[in-house]
Amino acid sequence: MNFDEILIKLGEFGRYQKILYFLAVCLPGISCGVFMVISVFLLGVPDHRCAIPSYENDTYAIQSKFHQSQVDLYIPDKDPDDDTLLYDRCSYYDYENNTRTNRNASRHKTKCSKWVYSDEIYESTFAKQIDLVCDDRYKTSLAKSMFFVGVLVGALGLGMLSDAIGRKKTLSLSVILMMASSIGLAWAPNYIAFVLIRICVGASTSGVFMTGFVIGVELVGPSKRLFAGVVNEIFFAVGLVLLAGVAYGLRDWFWIELSLSIPTVIFIAFWCILPESPRWLLSKGRTEEAEEVLRKAAKVNGVQLPEKLFDDDVTDVPETAALWNLFTSRVLLIRTLIIFFNWMVVSMTYYGLSLNTGNLGGDFYVNFLISGVVEFPAYALCLLLLDRWGRKKCHCSAMLLGGIACLCTIFTISFGGKDLQWLTTTLAMIGKLGSAAAFAVIYVFSAELYPTVVRNAGMGASSCCARIGGILAPYVADSGVMIGGKFGQAVPLVIFGGASVLAGVLSLKLPETLDENLPETIEDGIQFGTPEYRKKPQLSLTVEAPTKDIGMTKF
Structure with missing residues (x-):
């Protein structure tokens, strides 16, 4: 019998495959969905304006009539054609000879180096923490983009590693990297460290989702692969909904990142629970180990497999062509x-x-x-x-x-x-x-x-x-x-x-x-x-x- 014929006898999506699919695909899929778009909250840029010079405890929210008068005096009006802004975000008025009695005094616009932020949406983000605004605003896009560079590197590198050393070892390595990098991100000391760690999160997230999916789906029968391929997307979406709820409740990038990263520790248990992919074992000529996995699955599914499972040519490498x-x-x-x-x-x-x-x-x-x-x-x-x-x-x-x-x-x-x-x-x-x-x-x-x-x-x-x-x-x-x-x-x-x-x-x-x-x-x-x-x-x-x-x- 070929491998798909064995899966049909085993049960194309029996109890064993369902457990494996839930552990290797569904649960990690939730965390992967979170990490793929969490930058919305980590790198969100709140409404902001320049801090008023020499005004202690300045805030974005208006504190008093005097505070409002100082804002009117120092902060330029917004663009009248832009109803998305309340204030000019990057400039303030610098008055000559320290004359600040009225707005008609001699003054000129100056770029500021200190800002105050609105707390309406976010209490704290990494972008707010290190002032990624105005001339540095492009750095938020760059950081988000570099995460996807990490996803690309992880997919290529960990994909090849998965074929070389096995799905199980690659998944364990990816889990450890994802856990360490996502938790460590909460303590990123500066922009460069943040970007480098996010690249690691992207690479490991790709490896976890990819390899877990492969382990789960390689034991799913031919007629169930479409179902398995779409259902994993549902858990990815669950991650987005979970992220929305956690972010709404915490509103601080440090605690959002930490609270959604710590649960990934449980994925370390995969080493003890998940088997190596029998398809991969067969591709490496390790038929006895592959048969052991399949017979264990048959026992859980309550079916009896034939005494002889594999044809003599089952491990033959199929013909391939180049890209x-x-x-x-x-x-x-x-x-x-x-x-x-x-x-x-x-x-x-x-x-x-x-x-x-x-x-x-x-x-x-x-x-x-x-x-x-x-x-x-x-x-x-x-x-x-x-x-x-x-x-x-x-x-x-x-x-x-x-x-x-x-x-x-x-x-x-x-x-x-x-x-x-x-x-x-x-x-x-x-x-x-x-x-x-x-x-x-x-x-x-x-x-x-x-x-x-x-x-x-x-x-x-x-x-x-x-x-x-x-x-x-x-x-x-x-x-x-x-x-x-x-x-x-x-x-x-x-x-x-x-x-x-x-x-x-x-x-x-x-x-x-x-x-x-x-x-x-x-x-x-x-x-x-x-x-x-x-x-x-x-x-x-x-x-x-x-x-x-x-x-x-x-x-």
Whole structure:
């Protein structure tokens, strides 16, 4: 028997697999969801203005009439076209000869080096703690972006390590790194240390989610892999909802980071609980150890496996091809570039909309909570429609829905202002729903489009494109703050919407994969979707889920 035949006899998603899936995929998925977007609270920049010179105990909130008069005297008026600001954020009036009796005295604007901050949304953030404002405002985007660089490094490095030393050892190493770096981040002494530690958190988060998913899914039968691939997204969304609640209650970046990092200590127990992946053991020729894991699973599932489990050729390495083979024909080249672009856009849009929550106006915490909650119906729709509508219709519909919703915000922001703030937020949340659904679909869709001989290589490259989108996301999300005003509020949403619509339209050029025999060779890939291809005799209707660094959607 081959491995999938063994899993069918074992029970494709029996009690043993459910326990393993919950421990290795679901629980870590919650923490991974938290760490992927926690920078919204760590690097949030509250409303601020220059501190009034020689005024002790100055605060952003007005203390008295005298305090208000000093603010009027020293702080320049805001831009009249920008109703998102209360004060000029970066300048104060410096009066010549210390003349401060009235606002008509000789004065000039001067950049300040000390600020006071509003406590309305955050009591404390790392950005506030070290004054990442005005000329240093770009550093918040850079820090967020470098986290996703860490995710890319972790996926590539820990993905290769997982294939070399095993899933279990790699998961344990990733857990220890995630625990140490996330807890240690709370005591980051300066900006450079903060960024370096966040890179480590990104790398380890990628490793934990990736490797845990692989361990869990490599024991799931063929017919249950779609379900397993989407359900893990639900726990990722649980992490977003949990983060919203904890952040609302604590409002201090130090305690938010610490309270959500300390629970990761329990993941160390995985070393004692989780087995090594039997698929990996077989790939290394360790058949006795693989059989031991499978028979233990059979005992828990209450089934009896045959005395002889493996065929003599079960550990044979399948034929593979190089990534460059995807660029050897015009058909595959166009198809591959469309897939790459869709991965990049869906990642940029998903994370960008999450990071852009604070730029929407309205209640910040409610907006963030809703951005997490909308993911649940997105994944439910994927489970209901993927095998009914097909991959292409689901992906294109999700991209167009989210993209058009984001584009429509330019009208609500430009012509409605605060009166239509609720509609702007609603449209942005529809955009988030669409990007979340598209993120869940694109993995299945692209995995089925790539020929078997180059599937892992193609999915690995696609995943790298997604991480490039994640690296770009903070810059697009923060571009609105840099521009300012109504136009600045609309710019990120327009970019996300326009890119999503373009990617969705391009995806129509891809062939449908539902109920199609999947391509095995490069030649099959070229002919896939044509009448001639459908007439060819095929071996299988199922796809072997890639199990290297791309065994999930958001990483």
